[in-house]
Amino acid sequence: DVKVTQSSRYLVKRTGEKVFLECVQDMDHENMFWYRQDPGLGLRLIYFSYDVKMKEKGDIPEGYSVSREKKERFSLILESASTNQTSMYLCASSWRARAEAFFGQGTRLTVV
Amino acid sequence: AQKVTQAQTEISVVEKEDVTLDCVYETRDTTYYLFWYKQPPSGELVFLIRRNSFDEQNEISGRYSWNFQKSTSSFNFTITASQVVDSAVYFCALSEYGSGGGADGLTFGKGTHLIIQP
Numbered sequence: 726d727v728k729v730t731q732s733s734r735y736l737v738k739r740t741g742e743k744v745f746l747e748c749v750q751d752m753d754h755e756n757m758f759w760y761r762q763d764p765g766l767g768l769r770l771i772y773f774s775y776d777v778k779m780k781e782k783g784d785i786p787e788g789y790s791v792s793r794e795k796k797e798r799f800s801l802i803l804e805s806a807s808t809n810q811t812s813m814y815l816c817a818s819s820w821r822a823r824a825e826a827f828f829g830q831g832t833r834l835t836v837v
Numbered sequence: 838a839q840k841v842t843q844a845q846t847e848i849s850v851v852e853k854e855d856v857t858l859d860c861v862y863e864t865r866d867t868t869y870y871l872f873w874y875k876q877p878p879s880g881e882l883v884f885l886i887r888r889n890s891f892d893e894q895n896e897i898s899g900r901y902s903w904n905f906q907k908s909t910s911s912f913n914f915t916i917t918a919s920q921v922v923d924s925a926v927y928f929c930a931l932s933e934y935g936s937g938g939g940a941d942g943l944t945f946g947k948g949t950h951l952i953i954q955p
Contacts, residue, residue, distance in 0.1 A: 758942050760942075760945075765947060766947065767928065767945045767946055767947035767948050768928065768930075768943075768945040769945075770942040770943070770944075773942050783942055813880070815882065817882075822932075823870045823932045824887070825872060825884045825887045826884070826942075826943060827884065828874075828881055828882040828883075829881065830879070830880055830881045831880045831881065
């Protein structure tokens with residue numbers, strides 16, 4: 726079975742903290758993605774990666790960075806968390822470009 | 838630029854009714870891919886279908902069917918004889934071919950919240 730696992734389901738962090746969201750996939754997929762989901766806005770792409778150590782900005786990269794040191798793991802980093810980064814974060818992977826993506830269960834991050 | 842519009846924010850029907858979720862997209866590419874995903878209350882997006890721009894054949898999978906019409910840039914999703922378990926948020930998404938290289942990502946519509954009442 727396809728499996729994308731996000732390290733936390735719920736997370737509460739303070740403003741200014743450095744936050745790491747971890748995502749692991751066990752399908753040997755080349756591509757991995759981070760989206761955020763907000764009410765009324767749908768899903769928006771933050772960053773994606775098509776290979777180890779490769780990354781590309783999505784539509785809303787400001788305030789975020791990513792790391793992909795191993796093929797199966799893709800981390801989203803909030804360098805200095807702010808309240809407007811309170812959101813649901815979804816990680817996904819796909820085996821090639823334009824193929825269907827498989828999603829993790831999501832991390833609901835609250836920044837206080 | 839690409840854009841996906843799901844004009845229906847929320848739909849509520851009684852169980853066993855048929856319901857159609859609309860999706861209209863914009864793209865300048867001739868090669869592109871369209872997707873539907875389901876997000877139940879648990880939160881995890883579930884892949885339903887992927888269709889490329891050269892395949893306009895309608896598809897049926899059990900109670901689910903999809904109608905792709907390039908002439909109107911629409912990719913609508915119909916659930917026949919709806920059930921309470923169909924209650925979820927449904928997203929339509931678009932991926933263009935060859936834009937920017939690499940993996941790119943999906944452009945999602947804002948979703949339609951479908952409520953099936955018993």
